[in-house]
Amino acid sequence: MTSFILRRAASGLLLLLVISALSYVLLSVPNADVGRQLLGPHASQELVDARNSDLGLDQPVAVRYLDWLSSALRGDLGTSWFTNADVAQAIANRLPVTLSLMVGVTVVTAAASFVLGVWAGVRRGAADRAVQVLGVVGYALPGFLVTLVIVLVFAVQLRWFPAIGYVPLSESFGGWLSTVTLPILSLSVAAVAGVSQQVRSSVIEVMGRDYVRTLRARGLSTSRVVFRHVLRNAATPALTVLGMQFVGLLGGAVLVEQIFGLPGIGAMTVQYTTRGDVPVIMGLVMMTVVVVIVINLLVDILVGWLNPRARTS
Amino acid sequence: MSASVTAATAPRRPGTARRFLTNPQAVLSLLVLLVITGLVVFAPLATQHSSTASELSDAFGPPGGGHLLGFDSAGRDVWARLLYGGRNTLGGAVLAVAVALVVGVPAGLAAGYHGGWFDSLASWWVNLVMALPAMVVLLASRAVLGPSVWVLMVVLGVLVAPSFFRLVRGAVAGMRGEPYVDAARVFGLRDSRIIARHVLVVVRAPVIIQVALVAGMAIGLQAGLEFLGIGSGSLPTWGAMLNEAFTNVHRAPLLMLWPGLALGATSAALVLLASALRDVLEDRGTGPVAGRRARRSAAESTAAREDVGERAGLLSVRDLTVAYTLADGTSREVVSGVDLDVHRGEVLGLVGQSGSGKTQTAFSVLGLLPPGGRVSRGSVLLNGTEAVGASERHMRGLRGDTVAYVPQEPMSNLDPAFTVGDHLTEPLRTKLGLSRAQARERALELLRQVEIPDPARVMASHPHQISGGMAQRVLIAGAVSCDPDLLIADEPTTALDVTVQAEVLALLRRLQAQRGMGVLLVTHNLGVVADLCDRVAVMREGVIVEVGATADLLTDPRDPYTRELLDAVLDDAPARAPWRPREVGAL
C-alpha cells in the first residue's frame, strides 16, 4: 500500500513539472512586449525596454522558466505584473473561499448521491425512475443557467438568502452559511445528478454479481450484504466520478463566484486572465494542478483501501 | 448487403430507423433541435430586424410592431438577437464537436488497435487533459490566444477530445482480443479493413451518443464564457444576452427568460436525444432462444396437482413452477411443475442441458431467484416448513444452516474486496454468534477440512491471489461452515480443470459422508452423476422427464431424452483409427 501511494505521488509530481513547463512556455509566447502593454503607447522605448528587463523578459524562455521554478520551489510564485501583489499571498487569501465552497459541495454531493443512488439501485421501480429523471435534468441544463434560476427564485423573488456578497467563516458562522448556501446548492445540482447516476448503476451492477447471491445464500441479511459488500464494491467507480466532479468544481466556481460576487479563486481567475497577467495565471494553474493531484491521490488511496486489486495494477 | 431474396422465417427485428421513429423521446428531442437549428440557420427569413441596430429610446420596450419579443437594455430587437446569437452559440458547439471528433476518434482507433508506445503516450496525455478543469484552461488559453470565441471553441474541442478518445480506445482495445477480430486477421483482412468492418461498427453508436452529450456540454461551457463577458464581446450570443439581462434582472426579469429558454431547450434536447439514442442504437434484442421453447412446454403442463407420493423430510418440491416477467409485460415459464425429493443423507443429481431450468429450480429452493423471476406455483418444503411465500426473514434463517449453496464459477462468487478469512468468519459470527477469535479458529479448521495447505496464509489472501480450485474449496468450506442439512451444489466442478475436478468431487463425497448431508447436485455431466449421486432426476425444458436410482437410470433409461443424453456421452465411443493416405480420386 505504501509503495502504491509513493508511486502515485511520484507520478503526480512529474505531472506537476510537465504542466508547469508547458504552461510557462505557452504563456510566454504572446507576451513579447509586456512592457509596452504596461506603460502604454506613449512611453519611451527605453522605459519599455527597462521594464521588460526588470520583468526578466529579455532572457530566453528556458532561463526564465528555471528561475520561476526555483523560486516556486521555495514557495515564491512571483508578483503580479499589474498590481505588484505577491501571487502566492493573493492566492492564499482567496483559496479558503473556494475551498470551503468545494468541500461543502462535495459533502452535500457525496451524502445525497449515495442515499439516492443506493435507494434507486436497491429498490428500483419508481425510486429508480425518479433518480434517473433527476440525472437527465441535472445533466441537461448548463450549470450557470441553474445558478441563475436559483438566484432568481431564492434571492430575488423569495429573498431567503442574499444574492451577492461573502462573510468569512472566521467572522460569523451564520453569515458565512447564508452567503454560501446558494452557491453550494447551485454547484451541487449537476454534481448530485452525475454522481448519483454512477452510484445507481454500480449498485445495480454489483447487486447482480454472483457473490452477492452466494453471500445471501450464507444467510446474511440483505441490508448487511448491501451496506458491507455491495456498497464497498460500488464505491470504487463512484469515488472516481466524485473526484472528477470535485476537480470540475474549480471550473464551476468561476461562474458561481462571479454571479454571487464571492472573493474566491474563480473570480480571481476571470479578473487576471482577461488582463493576461502571466505570473498570476501561472500561480493559478499551478494551484489548480496541485488540487487535482491531491484529489486524485486521495481518491486512489481510498479506492486502493476499498479494493485490494486496484493496488497491484 | 444483397437485397432480401428469401423471406426470413423468423420475425425480423425492426430496423434502426423504425425503432427511432417509434421512440417518442427521440422524435420529440430531434424535432426541437431541428426547429431551433432551422430558425437559427434561416434567421433572415424569421426576422427582418437587425441584431445589432440599437435605439436607446426603445430600451426595455415591450413587444409590438413586428418586434416579437420586445427590446433589450440597449434597445435592440430581442428576437433578432436570439436568432443571430444562436448562430454563434450553435456554430461554436459544432466547431468544438468537430475538432473533438477529428482529434479523438482517429487517436482512439490507433491507440486501441495497435497499443504500444502510442497508446501509452496518448493515454498519459489524455489523463492529463482530463484532470484539468476545462473552464480554467479555457480562461488561461484566452490569455494566450486572445478573446476569439472560435479559437476558444477549438481549444474546447481539444479539451473534450479525450472523451471520444477514451470511448473509442476502450471499445477497440476491448475487441482487439475478441476471437472474431483474430479470425478476420486469419482470413488475411488488412488492418484498415478490419477497422472499417469490425471496429467502426462497434464504436459508431457510442460515438453518436457522445456527440450529442459533448455538444450539450460545449454549448453550456461556451454560454458560460460569454456570460462572463470573455467571449467575443461584440457578437450577439445567448450567453452574452443572459449576461446583459442578469445585470438588469430587477428591472426586466423577462429578458433572462428568452436566452435561458433557448439555451435550456437546446441542451436538454441534446441530452434527451443522447439517452433516447442509447435505447435505440444499443438495443441488444430479446433474450436467448431457449426461452421460447420453455414457454411452449409450459403451456402443456397441467394445473396444480395434489399429494404426489410421500414427501421427503429434508427437501420436498411439488409442482414447482418458476416464471419470469419479460420487458413487454408477458411472463415466461422456465420451470413447469417440478417434483423433487431429497432425503437426509442422500445425493440427488439434477441433470439437464443449458436452459433446461435446473439452476432455476435450485435458486427457487434457496429463495434466491434473480430479479424478475418468481415461484408462480407449487410448494417447497425444507425440513418440513414451507419455503414458497415465506418471508425474507424466515428464509434468511434457513439459509446457511439448513440449506447451503456451492456455486459454479469459483472466482466470481467471492467478493474481491474481502479476504478469504472475512468470507468464512462473517456468517459464523452473524449466524452462529461466535466471537472474532472463535470464528477465526473455526475458519482455520474448515480450511483444513477442505484440504487447503497453509490455511493461515490463505485466510489472509484476497480472492484474486488464489487459484480457481482453491477458491472452490473455500466456497465449499463456506457452504458447510454452519453445518447445513442440505447442500445445493450448482455445477460445482464445471469451471475446473479435469484433474482439479477429481479432487473436488472426492472432497464433496467425503464431506457428504462425514456430515450426512443431503445434496442436490445440479450438473450436465453424467460422469459426475455416476461418481457422486444416489438418485438422478433428468430435466428438459423446465420439466422433469425421468427420476430413478443412478445405476438404473444410467444403464437402462426409460425416457427417450435420457437415452439421447446417454448416447451423446463419449466414454465408450471408439477411438479414431490411425491415419491412412487418401486414395486418389476418393472424392
Added chain:
Amino acid sequence: MTGTSHGGRLRAALPPDGTGTTEAHVTERDALLDVRDLRVSFPGRGWRAPRVEVLDGVSLRIRPGETLGLVGESGSGKSTIGRAVLGLVPVAGGTITFDGERVDGASRRRRRALSRDVQVVFQDPYTSLNPSLLIGDTLAEPLLAQGVPAREARGTVADLLDRVALPRDAVHRLPREFSGGQRQRVAIARALAISPRLIVCDEPVSALDLTTQRTVMDLLLDIQERTGVAYLFVSHDLSVVRVMSHRVAVIRHGTIVETGDADTVTREPEHPYTRRLLLSAPVADPDRQRERRTEYERRFHADAS
C-alpha cells in the same frame, strides 16, 4: 471397450477394417504442417518482470487429411500452439513449416496468401462472430479478403450454409438469433469458405451442450472425409479428442509429454500425467466409475490418509 450403442456417424468415420499406419512417427516428407522446437513467451506482469515461457520447445507434425488432437489443461499452452501456427502470437524460437515453406515470422502479405490454406474455428461461438455483422457478411469476409467478387461470394455463401445444414435465409440475420451450435456451424462454414488445407480447431465443441457437441463433431468429421482437410484439434477433453483425432499429443506446462495413436494414448497411456487426465474424467457408469476412482486414489493419493 464395452459395446453400448452409440450414434452411427462417429462409427462411419472409421475405416471399415480399422487398420492403417500405426507408427506415431511422421516423416518430414509426409508432413503438411511441421512445427519444430516451437517457443513462445509472453511479457510478465509488472515492470521488468521476466517473460513467461508459454511453449517450451514443442514439435509436432500433421499430414494432409490428418487430425492431430492436442489435449491439455488450462494454462498448458495448447491454444498458443494453434495461435502461433495462425500467426496470431509472435514466435520466440523454433520453426513452423507449412507445405515445405517456413511460415513463422511471415509478412502480413505472405500471411494473406497463406490464409487461403490455413483457417480457424474458435471455441466460443458467442465471441468468434461479430455480434453486429449479419451472418452473410461474416461468411463473405474471407472470400472478400481473397479478392473474390461480391456477386460470386454471395453464391458461395449460400453453398456454405447448405454444407453446414443451416437455412439460406440465415445470411440476413445476426448471430444473436442463433443458438450456440448453429453459431458454431457458421464459424465452421466461414473456415471452409476458401477450401483450406488445414483448419486449427481451438476447442470448437467445448462451449456446446452434450448433444449439440456430438452433431458438430459429426459435421467436422464429415467435412474432413469429403474434402481431405487436416485438423489441428485443440481440446481439454480427452474423450472428444479420442473420437476426433488420428493421433493425439498431450501437452503440459508448455511441453508435449506424450504423442501417439489415438487409441493407444487414450487407453494405455505411458506418461503418468496422461494417465491422471484419463482417470480424472468420471465416466457415466457407477460401477466402472467406482473402480476408476479406486485406481485414481491408489495411484495418486498413496500419501493421503
